Amino acid sequence: MDGNAWGLLLQGAWTTAWISGVSILLGVFLGLVVALLRLAKIPFLDQLLGAYISLARATPLVTLILFIFLSGPTLGINLNRSTAAIMALTLNTTAFNAEIWRSAFNNFSKEQREAAMAVGMTPWVYFRRIMLPQTVITSLPNLVNEMSFLVKGSPAIAVIGIVDLTRVTNRISAVTYDPLPPILAAGALYMAMIGLLVWGQRIAERKANRLAM
Amino acid sequence: MPEQPEVSIRNLSKSFDGIEVLRDVDLEVKSGEVVSILGSSGSGKSTLLRCINWLETPDRGEIRINGERIGLQDKTQKPMSRRELAKVRTQLGMVFQSFNLWPHLNVLRNVTEALIYVQGLKKSDAVERAMAFLHKVGMAEKAASYPATLSGGQKQRVAIARALAMQPKVMLFDEPTSALDPELVGEVLSVMKDLSSEGYTMIIVTHEMDFARNVSDQVVFLEKGIIIEKSAPEIFFHSPRSERVRRFLELDKVV
Numbered sequence: 001m002d003g004n005a006w007g008l009l010l011q012g013a014w015t016t017a018w019i020s021g022v023s024i025l026l027g028v029f030l031g032l033v034v035a036l037l038r039l040a041k042i043p044f045l046d047q048l049l050g051a052y053i054s055l056a057r058a059t060p061l062v063t064l065i066l067f068i069f070l071s072g073p074t075l076g077i078n079l080n081r082s083t084a085a086i087m088a089l090t091l092n093t094t095a096f097n098a099e100i101w102r103s104a105f106n107n108f109s110k111e112q113r114e115a116a117m118a119v120g121m122t123p124w125v126y127f128r129r130i131m132l133p134q135t136v137i138t139s140l141p142n143l144v145n146e147m148s149f150l151v152k153g154s155p156a157i158a159v160i161g162i163v164d165l166t167r168v169t170n171r172i173s174a175v176t177y178d179p180l181p182p183i184l185a186a187g188a189l190y191m192a193m194i195g196l197l198v199w200g201q202r203i204a205e206r207k208a209n210r211l212a213m
Numbered sequence: 214m215p216e217q218p219e220v221s222i223r224n225l226s227k228s229f230d231g232i233e234v235l236r237d238v239d240l241e242v243k244s245g246e247v248v249s250i251l252g253s254s255g256s257g258k259s260t261l262l263r264c265i266n267w268l269e270t271p272d273r274g275e276i277r278i279n280g281e282r283i284g285l286q287d288k289t290q291k292p293m294s295r296r297e298l299a300k301v302r303t304q305l306g307m308v309f310q311s312f313n314l315w316p317h318l319n320v321l322r323n324v325t326e327a328l329i330y331v332q333g334l335k336k337s338d339a340v341e342r343a344m345a346f347l348h349k350v351g352m353a354e355k356a357a358s359y360p361a362t363l364s365g366g367q368k369q370r371v372a373i374a375r376a377l378a379m380q381p382k383v384m385l386f387d388e389p390t391s392a393l394d395p396e397l398v399g400e401v402l403s404v405m406k407d408l409s410s411e412g413y414t415m416i417i418v419t420h421e422m423d424f425a426r427n428v429s430d431q432v433v434f435l436e437k438g439i440i441i442e443k444s445a446p447e448i449f450f451h452s453p454r455s456e457r458v459r460r461f462l463e464l465d466k467v468v
C-alpha cells in the first residue's frame with residue numbers, strides 16, 4: 001500500500017469515527033431521556049416509546065438507513081448522507097441504551113431513595129446527586145458494549161454511498177488488486193477505536209472502584 | 214395556653230393490600246421527649262414511623278410537626294406537592310436499620326450533600342457544620358472514608374450525623390442497632406443517649422429493652438397496629454396494664 005492508499009484509509013477511518021462518535025453521544029443522552037420518560041409512565045407516550053424501542057431493536061441497520069435516506073425527499077426534507085447515517089445509527093442505539101438505563105434505574109436501591117427523601121431532597125435533587133452518578137457507573141459496561149456494537153455495525157452506512165472505513169478498502173484494492181493489506185489495516189483501526197472505548201471505560205471504573213455495590 | 218406537641222398523630226390508619234397495619238393510632242410527643250415504640254415483628258412499628266415523615270402515605274388520620282401538617286394541605290386535604298413535602302420533611306431526621314448511606318459519596322459528603330442541595334448552604338459552611346456533627350458522633354477522623362470501608366456501628370453513627378446536621382426538630386430511629394454485631398450496639402446507643410440528654414425529641418423503634426427503660430419518657434406498645442399500652446417506663450416495665458405486654462416482657466427476659 002502506498003501513501004495515497006493510507007491517506008484514503010485514514011479518511012475512511014475518520015468518517016467512521018466521527019459519524020459513530022456523534023451517534024454514540026446522541027444515543028447515550030437520548031437513551032437517558034427515553035428511559036426517564038418511560039419511568040414517568042405517562043399514558044400513551046409510554047406505549048409509543050415502548051413500540052419505538054421494539055421496532056428499532058428489530059429493524060436491521062441497513063434497512064433503517066435506507067428507509068431514512070430514501071424517505072427524506074418524499075417528505076420534502078433534503079437529508080445529506082451523513083445526517084441520514086447519524087439519524088439511523090442514533091435511532092438504533094438510543095433504543096438499546098434506553099433499555100440499559102431503564103434497567104439500571106429500576107434496579108436502583110429503594111433504601112437510598114428513602115434516605116434522600118428523608119433529608120428533604122426533591123425527586124430531581126435525588127436523581128441528580130444520588131441516583132444518576134451511581135447508575136452511570138453501573139450502566140457503563142453495558143453502554144460501552146453497545147457503543148462497540150455501533151462501531152462494528154457502522155459499515156451499514158455505506159449502503160447510501162458513504163465511504164467509511166470498510167467501504168474504502170474496496171476502493172483501495174480496486175486500484176492495487178491486493179485486497180488483504182487494506183482489510184487488515186482497517187481491522188486494526190476498528191480494534192483501535194473499540195480499544196479506546198474500553199480503555200475509557202476502565203478509567204471510569206477505576207475511579208468508581210471504591211463504590212461498594 | 215398548653216404547650217404545642219412537637220409531633221401529634223391523630224386517628225392514623227394504614228392498610229397494605231386490604232390488610233390493616235395501623236388502626237386509629239393517636240400519639241403526642243412533646244418537645245424534648247424520647248418515645249420508644251415496642252412490639253413484636255409485623256406489629257406496624259416501622260410503618261408508624263415511616264408514616265410520620267410520609268415515606269408511607271397513610272389512608273386516614275393527620276400528622277402534625279410543630280402544628281404544621283405533613284403530607285396533605287391543611288385547607289383542601291389535597292396531597293402536598295413534592296416540593297412542599299420535601300420542605301416539611303427537613304424538620305424530621307430519620308435513621309434507618311440498614312443505615313442507607315450513599316455509597317458513591319465519602320463520609321463528609323454524605324453529610325454535606327443535603328446541607329448544600331436542600332438547605333442551600335455554602336460549601337464551606339456545610340463542611341464546617343458537617344464536621345461538627347461528625348465530631349459529635351465520633352466520626353470526624355473518618356470524614357474522607359467511603360461507607361464501604363466502615364463497620365456497621367460507624368456507618369450508623371454517620372447516618373445519625375447526616376440526619377442531625379439538618380437540624381431537625383424531631384429524630385426518628387427505626388431499629389438503629391438491629392443490623393449491628395452485638396459488640397457494636399453500644400457505640401450507637403451511647404450516641405443516642407447523649408442526644409436524649411441534650412434535649413433532642415426522639416421517636417425510637419427498638420428491641421433494646423434496657424435502653425427503652427433508661428432513656429424513654431414514654432413507652433408505646435403496638436400490637437396488630439393498635440397501641441395497647443402507652444405509659445412511662447417505670448410503669449411499663451414494672452406494672453403494665455395489659456396482659457399482652459406482661460407476656461412480651463417475660464419472653465424478653467427468658468431470651
Ligand SMILES: Nc1ncnc2c1ncn2[C@@H]1O[C@H](COP(=O)(O)OP(=O)(O)OP(=O)(O)O)[C@@H](O)[C@H]1O
Pocket residue numbers: 229230234252253254255256257258259260261
Ligand atoms: N410496603 C409494604 N407492602 C405490603 N405490606 C407491607 C409493606 N410494609 C409493611 N408491610 C406489612 O405490614 C405489616 C407491618 O409491617 P412493619 O414493617 O410496620 O412491622 P414492624 O413492626 O416494623 O416489624 P419488624 O419488627 O419486623 O420490623 C407487616 O405484616 C408487613 O408485612
Ligand SMILES: [Mg+2]
Pocket residue numbers: 258259260388
Ligand atoms: Mg420494622
